[in-house]
Structures are given as C-alpha cells and as structure tokens.
Amino acid sequence: GEDVEQSLFLSVREGDSSVINCTYTDSSSTYLYWYKQEPGAGLQLLTYIFSNMDMKQDQRLTVLLNKKDKHLSLRIADTQTGDSAIYFCAESREAGGSYIPTFGRGTSLIVHP
Amino acid sequence: DVKVTQSSRYLVKRTGEKVFLECVQDMDHENMFWYRQDPGLGLRLIYFSYDVKMKEKGDIPEGYSVSREKKERFSLILESASTNQTSMYLCASSLGVSYNEQFFGPGTRLTVL
Numbered sequence: 001g002e003d004v005e006q007s008l009f010l011s012v013r014e015g016d017s018s019v020i021n022c023t024y025t026d027s028s029s030t031y032l033y034w035y036k037q038e039p040g041a042g043l044q045l046l047t048y049i050f051s052n053m054d055m056k057q058d059q060r061l062t063v064l065l066n067k068k069d070k071h072l073s074l075r076i077a078d079t080q081t082g083d084s085a086i087y088f089c090a091e092s093r094e095a096g097g098s099y100i101p102t103f104g105r106g107t108s109l110i111v112h113p
Numbered sequence: 114d115v116k117v118t119q120s121s122r123y124l125v126k127r128t129g130e131k132v133f134l135e136c137v138q139d140m141d142h143e144n145m146f147w148y149r150q151d152p153g154l155g156l157r158l159i160y161f162s163y164d165v166k167m168k169e170k171g172d173i174p175e176g177y178s179v180s181r182e183k184k185e186r187f188s189l190i191l192e193s194a195s196t197n198q199t200s201m202y203l204c205a206s207s208l209g210v211s212y213n214e215q216f217f218g219p220g221t222r223l224t225v226l
Contacts, residue, residue, distance in 0.1 A: 030211040042217030098163040098209035105155030
C-alpha cells in the first residue's frame with residue numbers, strides 16, 4: 001500500500017468548510033505538512049504540524065493530527081474559489097542522516113459558486 | 114525571497130534525444146530533489162541529492178540520471194527520451210534537518226514526440 005493516502009477529489013460550495021483527510025504510515029515523522037499547488041505552478045507549503053501537537057490553527061486553516069490512528073486532516077473554513085487547487089499531505093522520514101519527504105497523491109479541491 | 118528556478122517551463126523533444134533539465138536554488142540548501150507529476154499519480158521521486166556529488170535513487174529512477182557538481186545546481190538527464198517520459202517535472206530543495214519544508218520550482222512540462 002501507499003505510504004501516504006488521500007482521496008483524489010473534493011467538491012464543495014463556496015462559503016462551506018472543506019475537510020481534506022490523509023493517512024500516513026511512518027510514526028517517527030516529526031513534522032507533517034500540507035502543500036498547495038495552484039494550476040501551472042509548483043507546490044507551496046500551506047501549513048505544517050509538529051508531531052506532539054493535536055491541533056494547529058492558522059486563520060481559516062485548522063490541522064488536526066491523530067497520532068494513534070496516523071490520521072491528518074486539513075479544514076478550510078469559508079472556502080473560496082481561490083482555494084481551488086491540489087492539496088498534498090506529506091510526511092518526512094529519516095534516510096542516511098537526512099530527511100526525505102513522502103507525498104500523497106494529492107486531493108483536487110473544486111469550489112463552485 | 115527564496116527561489117528555486119528551472120531552466121525551461123515547456124520543452125518538446127523527440128524520442129531518442131538526450132534531454133537536460135536544470136534546477137538552481139539560492140538558499141544554500143543541502144537537499145535537492147527531482148519529481149515527476151502525472152495526473153492521478155501525484156508526485157513520484159526520481160532522484161535526490163543530500164550533498165554535492167552525492168545522489169540517491171528515488172522510487173522511479175529508471176531512464177534517468179542526475180548530476181550535482183555544485184551545491185546550488187541539480188540536473189536531471191534523460192539519456193534517451195521516450196514518449197512515456199512525457200510529464201511535468203518538478204525540482205525542489207530543502208534543508209536536511211527534521212523540519213524540512215520543501216521549496217519547489219515552477220515545473221518543466223516535457224513532451225516527448
């Protein structure tokens with residue numbers, strides 16, 4: 001199975017909340033990340049959470065971490081059309097003294113009026 | 114402002130040609146990565162490098178090689194391009210520490226005819 005799993009698509013109405021879910025496998029990951037990719041661009045870090053935290057809030061974004069179930073979620077409140085993008089969950093594993101990320105396949109968020 | 118640049122946004126090559134994709138970062142990062150991104154498959158790691166002249170295979174290294182002669186530059190080489198290498202190629206860099214936010218270039222869309 002994949003190391004990091006997330007659903008491929010999510011469709012929401014403008015103004016609603018969006019919740020993107022992710023499961024990961026490496027319990028030693030110190031940080032977990034959410035990246036956003038807008039059309040025609042590379043990925044950009046959206047937010048991250050340290051592994052000893054359960055929740056992190058940053059304006060419209062809320063990240064929830066359940067370490068026992070290895071489940072990570074990203075909630076976007078009051079979703080806007082500008083939030084339409086692909087969202088990638090990522091964990092980091094140590095390899096040869098350095099840290100290498102593993103990405104999920106990405107969730108395409110479609111926001112319609 | 115941190116920057117990762119890629120030599121081309123769009124590239125069209127013929128089957129059998131040797132192709133060079135260049136990536137440069139100005140953040141003095143130890144780690145550099147090459148990914149390919151295909152619809153429904155997410156990001157797949159081709160090669161990464163954690164130091165000058167060091168390289169490690171990722172998940173899909175077949176048909177590719179890399180070169181890192183200077184810390185800021187990481188090149189991806191397709192020795193003999195094939196049509197199944199038509200894809201979006203993304204370069205990224207990061208520090209080699211436990212918090213390792215990845216900084217991505219804008220991507221090169223390669224078409225092999």
